[in-house]
Amino acid sequence: MRLISALMVLGVAIGTANGAEQKVADPAGNAIGVILDCNSCKDPSSGKDCASGVEDGFHDGKRCGKCLIEANFGTKLLYANDLWMTGTLLDKGGAPLGDQFIRLFLPNTWTVRTRSSAQGFFRLLLGATLDRQGEPIKVDLGKRTRLKEGGEGDYALYMLPLDYKPCASK
Numbered sequence: 001m002r003l004i005s006a007l008m009v010l011g012v013a014i015g016t017a018n019g020a021e022q023k024v025a026d027p028a029g030n031a032i033g034v035i036l037d038c039n040s041c042k043d044p045s046s047g048k049d050c051a052s053g054v055e056d057g058f059h060d061g062k063r064c065g066k067c068l069i070e071a072n073f074g075t076k077l078l079y080a081n082d083l084w085m086t087g088t089l090l091d092k093g094g095a096p097l098g099d100q101f102i103r104l105f106l107p108n109t110w111t112v113r114t115r116s117s118a119q120g121f122f123r124l125l126l127g128a129t130l131d132r133q134g135e136p137i138k139v140d141l142g143k144r145t146r147l148k149e150g151g152e153g154d155y156a157l158y159m160l161p162l163d164y165k166p167c168a169s170k
Contacts, residue, residue, distance in 0.1 A: 004136055006068065019032070020158035021034050021035070021036050021037070021059075022034065022035045022037075022139070023143065023162070024083065024135075024137070024139055024159070026079055026081060026137065027081065027135075027137065031081060031162050032077060032078075032083075032137075033077045033139065033160055033161050033162060034081045034137050034159070034160055034161070034164065035085070035104075035139070035157055035158070035159050036059055036068070036157065036158045036159075036160060036164075037059065037118070037144065037156075037157060038058070038059050038064040038065055038068070038156045038157070038158055039057055039058075039144070039146060039147060039155055039156060041167050042058045042061060042123050043061065052144065057156060059072060059092040060084075062167070063166075063167045063169075064158070064166075064167055065156070065167070066105070066108075067167035068105070068158050068160060068164065068166075068167055069105055069106075069107055069109060069158075070167075070168075071165040071166065071167055071168060072107040072111070072160055072161065072163075072164050073107060073166075074107065074108070075107040075159065075160070076106070076107075076108060076129070077106065077107070077108075077129060077159065077160075078129050078130050078154060079128055079129055079130060079137075080128050080130040080131060080132060080134070081128055081132040081133060081134055081135065081136055081137045082125065082126065082127055082128050082132065082136040082137070083124075083125070083126040083139060084123065084124075084125055084136045084137070084138045084139060085104070085123065085124040085125075085126075085139040085141055086121070086122065086123045086124075086138070086139070086140060087102075087121075087122055087140070087141030087142055087143065087144050088116075088119070088120040088121050088122070088142070088143045088144065089102060089116045089120045089122060089146060089155055090120055090143055090144065090145050090146070091145070091146060092145060092146070092147060094145075096116075096118070096119045096120030096121075097116060097120050097146055098116055098117055098118035098119065098120060099115060099116065099118070100115065100116045100120075100146070100154075100155060101113055101114070101115055101116075101155065102114050102116060102122045102124065102154065102155045102157065103154040103155070103156055103157070104124050104126075104157045104158070104159055105156065105157070105158045105159070105164050106158075107159075107160055107161070107164075112125070112126060113125050113154065117164065122151050126159075131158050141157075158165065
């Protein structure tokens with residue numbers, strides 16, 4: 001019974017890797033938030049307007065970036081387990097991108113930054129925001145493709161509440 005429960009929790013925590021949005025849940029299955037990838041192109045079919053995602057970027061054709069932090073400022077993400085997020089950063093051709101910064105932004109203005117290994121592997125660690133309970137939640141972010149060529153700027157991820165507010169229209 002414990003094994004089945006552990007496997008269910010792992011499945012919920014992992015979510016759907018490679019998606020632009022990935023839900024994160026605690027061991028009881030309660031949603032903690034969503035990790036949003038802000039590195040896609042405005043028009044993915046054309047490959048144009050691929051911003052880095054830190055200041056400005058796109059998510060499913062919609063504007064994202066630091067405007068998400070402004071729109072969701074003050075929102076508290078509460079969780080009693082540490083979060084261990086891992087993934088692999090690749091270029092458009094599928095080759096690993098090493099020595100690249102990956103940055104995770106939170107609505108309370110915290111930022112966590114790491115660097116990818118030569119194999120593209122990266123790990124982001126967040127401590128519990130409530131009294132710590134149990135083992136860390138392991139979140140597999142899967143393979144993430146950097147569409148912007150040249151590698152300038154950090155690869156940007158945003159962890160927001162499930163009901164996050166979108167960026168204001170420009």
